[in-house]
Amino acid sequence: MGSSKDAAAATTIGYFTTVESERTGWTGGLLVLNGAGRPLEFQCTLPIRPSRAHEILFGTTLRHHLISEVIGPTLLQKCRTPISLLCCGQAEAVSLQENLPPSAATLPGNSAVRSTVVAIIQRDDDKRSRELDGHCRIALGNANLHVAMECLEDAEIAIAGLNDIIDTFEPFERITEAIREAQSQMARAA
Amino acid sequence: MWFRSKPEPTNGQSPAAPTIPVGTLPPEQATAPQAPTGTRPTLTCEIDEMLSWSIFPGDTVSLEGTEDSADVDTFHFGGFEVQTRSLALSPLQTTRVPIKLPKLRAATNGFLFPEAASWIPKTQTATTASVAGRIGSDDSGENQSAKKRTRKIGKHARIKPPNDIVKLQDRLYYLLQPPLDLLVGSGQLNFPFEPFPYQLDGIAFLFPRYACVLADEMGLGKTMQAISTMRMLLCSGELRNILLVCPKPLVSNWLREFGVWAPEIPVMAIEGNAAKREFQWRATNAPVKVANYELLMRDKEIVLESGLHFDLVALDEAQRIKNSNNTTSEIVRAIPRTRSWALTGTPVENSPDDLVGIFDFLSPGYLTAGMTLPQMARAAGDYILRRTKDMVLEDMPPKLFRDADIDLTPEQWARYEAAESDGIIHLEELEESLTIQHVFELVLRLKQICNFDPVTGSSAKLQRLEADMEEVAASGHKAILFSQWTKTIEKMRPTLERFGVLEYHGKIPHKKRETVIDQFKHDPDKRIILMSYGAGSVGLNLQFCRYVFLFDRWWNPAIEDQAINRAHRIGAAGSVTVTRMMAAGTIEQRIAAVLDQKREMFETLFAAQGEPASTQDRAPTPASNSPLTRTGGLTRDEIFGLFDLRAPGGKKVA
Numbered sequence: 001m002g003s004s005k006d007a008a009a010a011t012t013i014g015y016f017t018t019v020e021s022e023r024t025g026w027t028g029g030l031l032v033l034n035g036a037g038r039p040l041e042f043q044c045t046l047p048i049r050p051s052r053a054h055e056i057l058f059g060t061t062l063r064h065h066l067i068s069e070v071i072g073p074t075l076l077q078k079c080r081t082p083i084s085l086l087c088c089g090q091a092e093a094v095s096l097q098e099n100l101p102p103s104a105a106t107l108p109g110n111s112a113v114r115s116t117v118v119a120i121i122q123r124d125d126d127k128r129s130r131e132l133d134g135h136c137r138i139a140l141g142n143a144n145l146h147v148a149m150e151c152l153e154d155a156e157i158a159i160a161g162l163n164d165i166i167d168t169f170e171p172f173e174r175i176t177e178a179i180r181e182a183q184s185q186m187a188r189a190a
Numbered sequence: 191m192w193f194r195s196k197p198e199p200t201n202g203q204s205p206a207a208p209t210i211p212v213g214t215l216p217p218e219q220a221t222a223p224q225a226p227t228g229t230r231p232t233l234t235c236e237i238d239e240m241l242s243w244s245i246f247p248g249d250t251v252s253l254e255g256t257e258d259s260a261d262v263d264t265f266h267f268g269g270f271e272v273q274t275r276s277l278a279l280s281p282l283q284t285t286r287v288p289i290k291l292p293k294l295r296a297a298t299n300g301f302l303f304p305e306a307a308s309w310i311p312k313t314q315t316a317t318t319a320s321v322a323g324r325i326g327s328d329d330s331g332e333n334q335s336a337k338k339r340t341r342k343i344g345k346h347a348r349i350k351p352p353n354d355i356v357k358l359q360d361r362l363y364y365l366l367q368p369p370l371d372l373l374v375g376s377g378q379l380n381f382p383f384e385p386f387p388y389q390l391d392g393i394a395f396l397f398p399r400y401a402c403v404l405a406d407e408m409g410l411g412k413t414m415q416a417i418s419t420m421r422m423l424l425c426s427g428e429l430r431n432i433l434l435v436c437p438k439p440l441v442s443n444w445l446r447e448f449g450v451w452a453p454e455i456p457v458m459a460i461e462g463n464a465a466k467r468e469f470q471w472r473a474t475n476a477p478v479k480v481a482n483y484e485l486l487m488r489d490k491e492i493v494l495e496s497g498l499h500f501d502l503v504a505l506d507e508a509q510r511i512k513n514s515n516n517t518t519s520e521i522v523r524a525i526p527r528t529r530s531w532a533l534t535g536t537p538v539e540n541s542p543d544d545l546v547g548i549f550d551f552l553s554p555g556y557l558t559a560g561m562t563l564p565q566m567a568r569a570a571g572d573y574i575l576r577r578t579k580d581m582v583l584e585d586m587p588p589k590l591f592r593d594a595d596i597d598l599t600p601e602q603w604a605r606y607e608a609a610e611s612d613g614i615i616h617l618e619e620l621e622e623s624l625t626i627q628h629v630f631e632l633v634l635r636l637k638q639i640c641n642f643d644p645v646t647g648s649s650a651k652l653q654r655l656e657a658d659m660e661e662v663a664a665s666g667h668k669a670i671l672f673s674q675w676t677k678t679i680e681k682m683r684p685t686l687e688r689f690g691v692l693e694y695h696g697k698i699p700h701k702k703r704e705t706v707i708d709q710f711k712h713d714p715d716k717r718i719i720l721m722s723y724g725a726g727s728v729g730l731n732l733q734f735c736r737y738v739f740l741f742d743r744w745w746n747p748a749i750e751d752q753a754i755n756r757a758h759r760i761g762a763a764g765s766v767t768v769t770r771m772m773a774a775g776t777i778e779q780r781i782a783a784v785l786d787q788k789r790e791m792f793e794t795l796f797a798a799q800g801e802p803a804s805t806q807d808r809a810p811t812p813a814s815n816s817p818l819t820r821t822g823g824l825t826r827d828e829i830f831g832l833f834d835l836r837a838p839g840g841k842k843v844a
Contacts, residue, residue, distance in 0.1 A: 028296060031366060033368075036368075036373075036378045037368040037372070037373065037378065038367065038368065038378075039303050039363070039366040039367065040302070040303055041300065041301065041302045041303065042300065042301050042303075042362055042366055043298055043299070043300035043301075044298065044299055044300070045296040045297060045298050045299075046296070046297040046298070046299065048294055048295075048296055050294060051291075051292075053289055053290075053291050054291065054294065057289075057291060065294070066294065070294045070295070070296055071296050074295075074296040074298060075296070075298060078298045078300055079300070080300075080302060081302070164373075164378055166372050167372055170346065170368070170369065170372060171368075173346075174365065174366050174368075177365050178362050178365050178366055181358070181361055181362065181365055182299065182358060182362070185358050185361075
């Protein structure tokens with residue numbers, strides 16, 4: 001049994017994804033786990049609904065803007081647990097590495113890695129997976145992670161502390177379920 | 191712009207006046223003037239309904255005097271005089287319409303989970319994949335069956351918060367835990383034997399619940415699920431003090447199972463004299479205390495009035511408290527506690543109201559007697575987990591029933607007929623003073639004769655059993671025999687001695703019972719164990735036995751099922767053959783017929799718990815107060831009906 005302080009000193013893995021719904025809009029969720037897969041922190045946004053003007057003016061870049069410039073940085077900013085490795089389920093989060101808030105850009109001195117490493121996650125058997133410019137692949141559980149080349153060393157250090165991860169994708173299901181739970185509570189309260 | 195014909199005057203006169211722009215006329219007049227006869231058509235060009243005008247040859251349209259007359263230019267073309275002019279247009283003015291694009295902002299809601307406690311102490315020992323519920327090393331077929339139990343991809347054993355947890359943070363705490371199946375064998379969650387997926391589901395069900403019933407069918411591993419969940423809750427610090435209450439014969443079984451599934455958890459059985467028990471009740475060195483129901487009565491004051499508090503009180507064989515009015519129920523309900531679990535394979539024995547008694551322990555007043563079945567099912571749904579072998583074990587070996595209708599020996603038959611006719615005459619003579627007890631005594635007497643002739647000792651059943659045991663022993667298998675009476679067991683012992691017979695019943699001291707079970711498990715010469723329903727029907731794992739003999743029938747089908755499931759349970763080595771011995775043409779067959787009807791009715795009733803179907807009409811009436819129906823499956827009227835008697839003050843039952 002350990003406290004959150006102890007756990008924070010060890011390797012942590014974050015999972016970030018967004019859920020898009022016609023009815024409610026965009027909702028982001030960030031789940032931070034310890035190396036054993038147990039939850040340390042969960043942050044989610046209230047639904048964001050871009051206006052028609054946003055849709056027209058951002059065009060096809062709206063997803064990218066929302067994921068990597070609005071929702072992602074906001075959740076990371078709010079998160080109090082240092083994250084060693086941040087797995088993102090959507091490729092649009094690729095530029096999140098450059099948009100890290102100061103707290104994530106420099107992790108505490110007792111952390112094994114220097115800053116949060118952002119990784120785009122893809123199934124290791126996904127034939128449609130494509131290479132991302134300036135990124136290289138690294139394996140974790142049943143997934144391939146695309147991490148920026150300059151972060152590769154930190155990513156390897158972080159992954160070394162995550163031996164118990166078997167199904168790398170499963171935590172996304174937890175986020176989706178938690179967002180659904182939160183939204184249903186809000187709907188009941190409304 | 192369009193053209194139309196226009197009559198041209200042939201007399202050389204010009205029209206008096208230029209035509210009026212079409213647009214200035216009403217629509218009906220805006221058509222071209224009718225051409226007089228003898229004129230030849232000319233073309234009129236109309237440019238726009240608002241701005242058009244018609245100029246005919248010879249027409250003079252003066253542009254003088256207009257603002258831009260200086261720019262008028264004239265030329266002739268094809269008999270027309272064409273005037274053109276330049277119009278000076280003012281430059282286009284742009285108007286800015288600002289569209290505000292507010293910056294998208296995300297409001298957040300966050301939860302920090304203060305403790306990420308491990309569920310089990312870390313160990314370096316590798317898990318052994320084998321059959322859950324089986325103790326000790328076993329045959330080589332284990333690995334194969336373990337492979338078959340792989341969980342379907344995408345279906346995880348997730349901990350889901352029960353409906354009575356409402357705070358979002360608390361609900362998310364459970365929702366965000368990793369699925370148990372992913373942790374098994376990862377170092378985060380180790381078991382001595384690989385659990386079945388449905389057992390992980392059971393653990394996920396128990397883990398977050400403060401009040402619940404685990405009502406799995408006998409043999410599915412309720413003990414393992416309860417112990418493993420207690421272990422996780424203890425290791426994660428959510429529980430510190432557990433009281434487990436079970437029937438007295440099962441105490442040693444629980445201790446043994448704790449040793450297997452939670453070896454690092456200190457467990458203390460409450461036993462011994464009063465002073466020792468008081469010390470044990472107050473001891474803090476063992477987080478789990480195991481007590482039996484009978485003992486609770488004696489230690490009532492210590493348990494209820496000495497300031498003890500338990501984080502969890504779990505009741506095994508919780509059907510014992512289905513009657514809310516008995517003393518055991520009252521004591522159990524009064525134990526100071528935070529969580530309440532009930533474990534039972536038969537949550538409903540006689541009537542749906544049995545559940546009310548159990549819920550009076552879990553959540554008093556939540557269910558009430560007289561609720562309709564759909565109401566009860568809806569209310570209790572979130573609190574009960576019930577699985578049957580058919581539902582969860584696709585590879586469970588079959589259970590084969592063989593009803594052995596045995597003709598009594600001539601001595602037995604003569605004795606039986608005399609006893610029955612005399613008995614009925616006696617009962618009829620009693621008239622209004624006839625009680626259920628009188629009938630009950632006759633039933634027992636006749637059943638005993640069906641087992642053994644009391645004078646000569648001859649027994650058709652024993653002869654049949656001996657023949658069957660020859661086959662069982664020759665094939666290298668083992669058998670369990672159940673009887674209602676220890677005297678019957680003692681009588682058959684000499685005949686079965688050559689099969690290495692063992693006994694396990696109320697007359698065997700508790701301290702020796704463990705040894706008997708061990709001997710039966712490990713000594714290849716011990717082929718048969720003779721058990722009483724009372725002592726042997728619950729809590730024992732004898733799944734290596736392939737044969738079960740019911741020498742006589744118990745009153746309640748649920749008790750018989752529990753007895754049979756000592757052998758037919760998880761890890762059963764193969765099909766289990768159950769031989770139900772019944773003397774042909776006797777009271778035994780009449781009882782069996784009633785019990786079969788009853789079994790069918792209960793199965794229908796329990797299956798209807800999750801359905802809104804109007805099955806409540808078929809629900810049996812609550813148990814009467816007769817001694818039989820408190821413990822068995824026959825009602826008062828059914829007992830009288832066995833002899834075609836009329837119950838005093840009641841109607842005659844066919």
